[in-house]
Amino acid sequence: MASNLDIETYPGNIIKNEFVPTPTTRHSYNPATGKALYEVPVARKEDLDVAVSCARRAFETWSHTTFEERSSRLLAYADAMEENRLELETLQIMEQGKSLALTRTEITMALQWLRAFATMELKEEVLEDNATRTICQTRTPLGTCATIIPWNWPTLLGVGKVGPALMTGNVVVMKPSPHAPYCSLKLGELGMRIFPPGVFQVLSGGDDLGLWMTEHPGIDMVSFTGSIPTGKRVAASCAKTLKRYVLGLGGNDAAIVCEDVDISKCLPKLTTLAFLSSGQVCMLPKRIYIHEKIYEEWKDAMVEFSKENIRTGGGFEDGITVGPVQNKMQFEFVKDMYSQIKTASWKTALDGRVRDDSEGYFIEPAIIDNPPEDSRIVIEEPFGPIVPLLRWSSDEDVIQRANALRAGLGASVWSRDLDRAERMARQLDAGNVWVNSHFDVAPHVPFGGHKESGIGMEWGIEGLKHYTNVRILWKCKMY
Structure with a gap:
C-alpha cells in the first residue's frame, strides 16, 4: 500500500x-x-x-x-x-x-x-x-x-x-x-x-x-x-x-536590536530563530544589527547561548535545533559561503564547521563578527546556519542599511521603547514587520514580500x- x-x-x-x-x-x-x-x-x-x-x-x-x-x-x-x-x-x-x-x-x-x-x-x-x-x-x-x-x-x-x-x-x-x-x-x-x-x-x-x-x-x-x-x-x-x-x-531579513533591550529576554528567541531549521526558512533573521553600546555584550551572550543550546544532528535525535542542510546543491552553496570565512578574512565570533566526515549534509552554526556591509554574508541569503552580527549607532543609518537590499520579505525591531520601535518599523521596506518578535505568522494574516x-x-x-x-x-x- x-x-x-x-x-x-x-x-x-x-x-x-x-x-x-x-x-x-x-x-x-x-x-x-x-x-x-x-x-x-x-x-x-x-x-x-x-x-x-x-x-x-x-x-x-x-x-x-x-x-x-x-x-x-x-x-x-x-x-x-x-x-x-x-x-x-x-x-x-x-x-x-x-x-x-x-x-x-x-x-x-x-x-x-x-x-x-x-x-x-x-x-x-x-x-x-x-x-x-x-x-x-x-x-x-x-x-x-x-x-x-x-x-x-x-x-x-x-x-x-x-x-x-x-x-x-x-x-x-x-x-x-x-x-x-x-x-x-x-x-x-x-x-x-x-x-x-x-x-x-x-x-x-x-x-x-x-x-x-x-x-x-x-x-x-x-x-x-x-x-x-x-x-x-x-x-x-x-x-x-x-x-x-x-x-x-526569498528574503534576507534584517533584525535591528536597540541599546535598551533586555538581552536575557530577547536574545534566546532571536538566536534560536537565526538557526532554526538550519536557517532554511525564507523569513528568519539573517542580518542582525546590534547597537554599538551593547554589541560586545550581545555577541558574547549569543555565542554562549549557541554553544549551550543550539545542537546539530539528525531530525530523529532529541534536542535538535540545527538539522542537516536539505539537499546536496544547497549543501555545496552553504559550504562555499563558509569558505569565505578564510578567503574574505571574515572574523568569527562562533566558528562553524562543515561535517565533511558525515554521510549527511551537516553544517554547524557560525556567527560572523561585524563583516563589511558589502560582504556576501550580508548581501546574499545563505539559507544555512550562518549569520552576521553588524554594529550600528544611529536609527537613520541602520534603517537605510536594512532597506538597502532588493529583498524585502521580513524585518524586525527590538526595543523597550515601543514608540521608537514602531516609528522605525514603519520605515522598513518589507512585507512583514515585527516589533520585539520575528517570524510570527497566522492563517488569517496575509503574508507576502516587497521588492524582489x-x-x-x-x-x-x-x-x-x-x-x-x-x-x-x-x-x-x-x-
Whole structure:
C-alpha cells in the first residue's frame, strides 16, 4: 500500500483520484544519512496534459459548489491529515531533515491553517444601491491553479496554497520539489477520498515539469514559493499566456536590536530563530544589527547561548535545533559561503564547521563578527546556519542599511521603547514587520514580500482574493 513507509516505489502520481504510474522514476535522499529514499514518479508532459484536462472538467462542477460544501470537505481533509500525522511527520523528517519537534509544529500549523481557511468566505459587496441601479462586486474563481511547493516547509506551504484555492472554487494541480516529493504525494493520496476526481491532483517530476506548468495554456494561475531567480523565470513564463501568479520568494531579513533591550529576554528567541531549521526558512533573521553600546555584550551572550543550546544532528535525535542542510546543491552553496570565512578574512565570533566526515549534509552554526556591509554574508541569503552580527549607532543609518537590499520579505525591531520601535518599523521596506518578535505568522494574516521578495499575498482574506477575478455586476432598473 502507498501508506507503507517500507515500500520501494510509490504507486504513481495522483490524477483523477487514481494512482498513475510513469515509465521513469527517481528518488530523493535522506539529508541526515545521504541514503536514497523510495522511488517516485517522474511526470511527462502528457501526464500534465491529462491532469489539466481532468482538472478543467472538475472545475465546471466544483466552481458551483457552495461555501458550506467546500468548507465541509476541507475540514474532512484536515481530519484525514490529523489521522495520518505520524506518517506525515516521519516522511517529512526523512525527506526534509528538520527536527521532530519542528516537524510536529509544522504539521500542527498545517492543520490550523486548513481549519481556518475553511471559515473564510469572500462575500459579495454592494458598491452602490439607489433608486436607479445596484452595483455589486463579486469574485469568481480563476480555474485550474498550479501550486509549486518548495522543499523547506512542504506541508505547511503546500496546504497554505491548496486550502485557499479550493475554498474559492478553484481546482489544483500540485507540483512538489524534486528534493522533497514524499509528503506532497501523501497529501494528494489523502485527498483522493475527500475531494471529487480532478479537484486536487499531485504530479511529481523534475524542474521541467514546473516550466510545462507555467506555460500550459490550460492552467489559469500559478502559486509559486521558491528562490528569487526561479521566481523571475516563473513570472516570465506565465507572461506568455497572461496567466495570474502569486510569487513567494526569498528574503534576507534584517533584525535591528536597540541599546535598551533586555538581552536575557530577547536574545534566546532571536538566536534560536537565526538557526532554526538550519536557517532554511525564507523569513528568519539573517542580518542582525546590534547597537554599538551593547554589541560586545550581545555577541558574547549569543555565542554562549549557541554553544549551550543550539545542537546539530539528525531530525530523529532529541534536542535538535540545527538539522542537516536539505539537499546536496544547497549543501555545496552553504559550504562555499563558509569558505569565505578564510578567503574574505571574515572574523568569527562562533566558528562553524562543515561535517565533511558525515554521510549527511551537516553544517554547524557560525556567527560572523561585524563583516563589511558589502560582504556576501550580508548581501546574499545563505539559507544555512550562518549569520552576521553588524554594529550600528544611529536609527537613520541602520534603517537605510536594512532597506538597502532588493529583498524585502521580513524585518524586525527590538526595543523597550515601543514608540521608537514602531516609528522605525514603519520605515522598513518589507512585507512583514515585527516589533520585539520575528517570524510570527497566522492563517488569517496575509503574508507576502516587497521588492524582489514576491508578488501578491498568501493567507487571510487578502490571500484568498488572489485566487479570484473581480466581476462587477450592474443592475439598472427599468425606466
